[in-house]
Amino acid sequence: MSKFRKKKKGMPAVNTAALPDIVFMLLFFFMVTTTMRETDLKLEAPRLPSATEVKKLEHKSLVTTIYVGKAKDPKYGTGYNRIQLNDKIATADDVPAFIINSRTKVSEAEIPFMTTSIKADRESNVGTITDIRLKLRDVNALKISYSASKGDGN
């Protein structure tokens, strides 16, 4: 009979007291690594080309991003050559003002280190990129980075 009584007790519950600690640890990790998207994209997320010779962009505060791709809103057409600055669709002519505006946010000494990252869809046309590049040259924003994901280049 004593055998039966033992069985009734059953297995002791697994101690889950440490579970919140584990979850909190994960939580803090993600909180620290999170960067919220600052601008919402008016374009479809550009399908970045892949390349092998990519370099990481350092100093995020010194990077200004220009998006090129297809607009979500069909009234802008279906081509992959729309330009987005901040959070609105713009043209290449607006690029200088955009760059000058972004310069006001950093100190004078850091301006030469500012980089413009061009996030363009792989189906965009070189013409659009060239327009942007010429405008960037006009305002002396000479460091650019063609955003690409690291891959085998195919």
Next chain:
Amino acid sequence: MARRENPEINAGSMADIAFLLLIFFLVTTTMNVDSGISKKLSEKPPPDYVPPIVKERNIFEVNLNFRNELQVEGERMEIKDLKEAAKAFIDNGGGEGKVENGVATGPCTYCKGEKSSESSDHPNKAIISVLSDRGTEYGVYLKVQNELLRAYTELRNRLSTERYGISFDELEEAYKSDRENEALKRKVEDIKTAYPQIISDAEPTSSGN
């Protein structure tokens, strides 16, 4: 009546709350580090600027048309062959290098090319000119740029391995983590001046569309 001992607060749902927060941050997290092909644009030339005359043999012409077809030095080529062609051109070393700060660099001593009189004189004179059409696809354009950069990277790695025993990538990595190190800086500069990246983007044509 004596008060009963305080019962412990039930902390069972704490995990649920933490999970909820965790999932929120998981969803909003974007961990992608921005990376890309960096380029330095040339400064805007003054209006009366006369481009220097460069010998034909020192220019490696890469053309991309609006159909994304590649033409190198007047001949059709596949993108996969571009890197080797560019390497052969840069590394040719068929003549004297350019005069830098009054010092002639002389013939290229580290080049392993064919020393042909048809191709470039010296890596510091070799210019790669990319001419693309306005209608060229950006993805293809970047792939071409990438191949050209790869040619330089491979040459630099080779020279760096010969001179210092480690590849240029590792050398740069070491320099990045130790910016104060003068010896490393000199090595990086040395390799960079041996194979300077001279890729020029010509004004695109607008045929086709």
